[in-house]
Amino acid sequence: MDFCDVLIAGGGPAGSSCAWALRHSGLHVVVLDKQNFPRDKICGGWITPEVLTALKIEPDSYASHGVLQPITAFKTGCIGRHSPAATDYGTPVSYGVRRCEFDYYLLKRCDARIRYGVSVNTIERSGKDWVVNGDIRARLLVGAGGHFCPVARKLTRAIAAPVVAQETEFEMDSEQQTRCPVGGTVPELYFCPDLKGYGWCFRKGKFLNVGLGRLDPHELPAHVDQFLKFLSARNAFFHQVPRLRGHAYLLYGTSPRPFAGDGFLLVGDSAGLAYPQSGEGILPAIESGLMASEVILSARGDYSPTRLEAYARKLAHRFGHTSGSWAMRAARHLPAHTLRFAARQLILRPRLARSIVLDRWFLHR
Ligand SMILES: Cc1cc2nc3c(=O)[nH]c(=O)nc-3n(C[C@H](O)[C@H](O)[C@H](O)COP(=O)(O)OP(=O)(O)OC[C@H]3O[C@@H](n4cnc5c(N)ncnc54)[C@H](O)[C@@H]3O)c2cc1C
Structure with missing residues (x-):
């Protein structure tokens, strides 16, 4: 023993x-x-800089071992709507590993x-x-x-009830790297119209990661399908995305x-x-x-x-306490059409997308 x-x-x-x-x-x-x-x-x-700070990892030192993609901007939009808005921070606010x-x-x-x-x-x-x-x-x-x-x-x-998500990460050949419409420093986030999840296209050097996660576990494959069709309609490059694999977490x-x-x-x-x-x-x-x-x-x-x-x-x-923020507790009681309206306002108004969705929800700023 x-x-x-x-x-x-x-x-x-x-x-x-x-x-x-x-x-x-x-x-x-x-x-x-x-x-x-x-x-x-x-x-x-995708990692926020606090990850490296907490573990005392120097970005340059890690980058000499593996892929560390600096992220200086985001594009945010809604699935089904074209023209995502770009928010540029001008300095690394996240990384891709x-x-x-x-x-x-x-x-x-x-x-x-x-x-x-x-x-x-x-x-x-x-x-x-x-x-x-x-x-x-x-x-x-x-x-x-x-x-x-x-x-x-x-x-x-x-x-x-867990979050359910699917993703794929694949290495692009040199032709795909040239044709890929996603920039490494600018990941793209596309929210579901009901704000219960979002899809992403995230390039890390010659690797591309595409996925979608949702709070509602029931119709994930349909939402993933809708997301991939939306991407492909914008750019034929996305027809080449390999099959996504799923996992869950709380x-x-x-x-x-x-x-x-x-x-x-x-x-x-x-x-x-x-x-x-x-x-x-x-x-x-x-x-x-x-x-x-x-x-x-x-x-x-x-x-x-x-x-x-x-x-x-x-x-x-x-x-914080496990009952969640007041906003999340309130959201559970709001009717679906009110939520959809609020979601559209958040995502489609560049100033709100930056100050609430990116700064507060994603970057802890
Ligand atoms: C599609 C998807 C996308 C995501 N994207 C992001 C993202 O971009 N950024 C982010 O911050 N988070 C993201 N997450 C969440 C993130 O992946 C997890 O929160 C994170 O990996 C949790 O780390 P962990 O160490 O707790 O567990 P894990 O990373 O899951 O590690 C658990 C380990 O335990 C091992 N294990 C399991 N069972 C056993 C067993 N019986 N015996 C021995 N070993 C066992 C596994 O092999 C594994 O190595 C995403 C999740 C999903 C599903």
Whole structure:
């Protein structure tokens, strides 16, 4: 039987950030991930600069390892309407990364013992310890396995309506790179008419990422189809977009999963932390991994619920209370036609699109 102090189930940004922050702690940390890295992750790969700041990553240094596409402007529009509006910031306000590179980079520098290609299958309590897969004993479990995290599924009974999204990322050949109408520094965002989701075209050097996410899980394929037809009608280039693949995740304030309990913490998508307005999940995953590490250190080996509940307080302090903003609560009670009208005003008026949609919802400015 192997032994560790902290077993992190999942080596995405949440799990690797937690491990990275514990690297000088003297604690024996093991990360298990069911996949072999580098691995793909269904994601747009858009990150805000706080991601790099939180992890002390110099943009130039990262760019020497992999794709780091600076974003200095956005185009925003509505699906079905032409002529998106451009908002230019004149300086990088976000970046684009490839998740296959980014996640591997984070894992390699976290200095923990990493077991690639090992799925967490069984979790049993043994006194105050956990026994995982019958062969690793751990004092504390960190659930970092994303939306379908085995720790969250074993220790909590959570059913909530997730965001559903589909995307594809493909490498363009030189002819496609010339013909691609999307500029690397200017991602394009097209909102669904009911504002329950948006599609994106996001170029990162020679890679193009196209996708659409929605709060309403029922008719995603129809919305994706409508979006692709809209893009293709604007430019025949989009006929070449390969098939999109889907995944789900929970937004902050919609997940009934507890953040912590007796001997466990949930971080990132496992806890359901993505920003409700933009769906950005990488930053909350990283920040929650870092907060979890602070709580682990201050618990000094006492992983009882009373010591670990400090983590839930930190999350509430950082992301607000889980009932959501007053605007979101009010929106749930508004009739559909009022919402559609409000959505059109927001997206189609350049000043509102910049100050509310981009500055506030997407860029935290
Ligand atoms: C289509 C789409 C587009 C998105 N675009 C963006 C975007 O542009 N920007 C953004 O900020 N967010 C985006 N998100 C959200 C973002 O991808 C997630 O919020 C983020 O990846 C969460 O990180 P995580 O570490 O919690 O989980 P993950 O990145 O999902 O990592 C979980 C890890 O756990 C491993 N794992 C799972 N089960 C097990 C098991 N049983 N045993 C061992 N290991 C296991 C997995 O292999 C994986 O490596 C998008 C999501 C989707 C679906």
